[in-house]
Amino acid sequence: MNELKVMSIEWYDILITENDKYIYRETNKDAGTYTMYDNILEVHWNVWGTEYFILVNGVYYKREYKTFQVILESEKFLEEALLSIENQSIHLKFKGLNGTYKFVRNELHVTWNHNSKLEIFYLYQFGRKFSSISVNYKKNNLSKRLVKNIAIVFPQFHEVEENNQFWGKGFTEWTLLEPMPEKVADQYIKKPHKDIGYYNLKDINHRSYMEKLANIYDIHGFCYYHYWFKNKKVMYEPLELMLIDGKPDKPFMFCWANEQWTRKWDGGNNEVLIEQDYSDVNGNKAHFQYLLQFFQHKNYIIINNKPVFIFYRIEKKDKKYIEEIIQQWNYLAIQHNFAGIYFMRFLGPFDNDVHIEGIQGHINFEPGYVTQKHGYEFNSYNKNHLLFDKHHYNETDYLNKNRDVNELVRNKRLPNGHTHFNALNTHESLIRTSKFTVFDGKKALEKIDSYQSEYPYQNYGLFVGWNNSPRRNYKNKLYHKYPMYYDNITDEVFGEA
Secondary structure, eight states: OEEEEEEOSSOEEEEEEETTTEEEETTTOOEEEEEEETTEEEEEETTTEEEEEEEETTEEEETTOSEEEEEEEOSSOEEEEEEETTTTEEEETTTOOEEEEEEETTEEEEEETTTOOEEEEEEETTTTEEETTHHHHHTTOGGGOOOOOEEEEOOOOSOOHHHHHHHOTTOOHHHHHTTOOSEETTEEOOOOOTTTOSOOTTSHHHHHHHHHHHHHTTOOEEEEEEEEETTEEESOHHHHHHHHHOOSOSOEEEEEOOSOEESGGGTOOOOEEEOOOOOOHHHHHHHHHHHHHHHTSTTBOEETTEEEEEESOOOGGGHHHHHHHHHHHHHHHHHTTOSOOEEEEEESSSOTTOOOTTOOEEEEOTTHHHHHHHHHHHEEOOTTSBSOOTTSOOHHHHHHHOHHHHHHHHTTSSSOHHHHHHTSOHHHHHHHTBSSEEEEHHHHHHHHHTOOOOSTTEEOOOOSOOBOGGGSOSSSSOGGGSOEEEESOOHHHHHHO
16 A cells, blocks of 8 residues: 555545555545556546646646646635646745645645745645634634535526426526626626536536536535425426435535516516425325425535525515424425425515524525625716716606615605705716626625624525626617616625625
């Protein structure tokens, strides 16, 4: 048996060799056979094909590359670091720190140039990330325990019967995004990275790549949106395929997107396309029976022998039915050797104070939650897209943009919109006359960072940006329906949040 330190383009790990031919990774047990010659390690993986590595300073590096990226986490930063094998140098992308490095088994030792201090990073997360915070695990310092990051996933980026019926044959979310220009209202429209493309989660290759990305960037697991209307499942194929082929092989849980399916999402009217109905006891039992195959999966996230299940939105009018579902499902779960269901709810731009018996945890759904609570503190405007300046007031445009003011005028509680406009300070008048609804994303993230828990077992959320321009018409002069976006969120700002 022999141990080899190996750096791939996607991971660093210790490879264990046995019986002259057999080799496997220490962290995740990927295995295969190998040969060695002239400082070259040739590995024939059982699943991934053949890779070649060359020995440099005691480490076998993927032969085709001279530089490698890893993710470093310390008390002060979390970011990508570039390793150069020629001079054993390391460079932090955003912090701009430089130093030298060496691998000591599964540790990365970095000596920084600016202070000549040695910092030791411990390998975790299958060999792409190193954390100095792991020292605190060894000391049982609970205040420094690493958070398990869960990414919310919308599995609707594929053709489904309902979207064909409502929006036209072949419609997906990509239908709206693909023709978008590079910028709208001075904001870059984010499109899929060239390495990912316009993915379809019914494709096992796309779901496998999703797993790889999650492993690289420390995503512990996924919270999948689950769509069920009375006794009708919708947009279910990627998740059912996951049960068959096992991809992505990551921890997961469900959030029931339990709203009515309406046209409102695209700025249209509130026409109900598929109704949400909680009153059918037999339908609720059938819903549980469908979910059971997921609850019993080896990767489903379970707390105290209770599968985690999240309600997206709870309204006061549905309180009685939701509590009946909770009671019914807890009983059914116990019949299947669980201790019940660990029910949670999102806290978002809803009525979050409706008390529901049986809810055990809460999750901040961002940016909806922070905007509902503090949006007035970071409400902003786009100075290049104003309806008019203070010297050229337009009543029609102002009332079109500000529906609350229009309602006051319609009910004769205000003589006109101009009266309202004249009473505003400069900042408020700019917000009220911005065609686009704008929030300062950096300030929103700062507010999230200062949160204190208000509910039992409250879990925090983050967001990397928000811009619904692809879903909204921004040229029709119906200004109250224009897009909303959060400005000033960069990679660096998000990384510090």
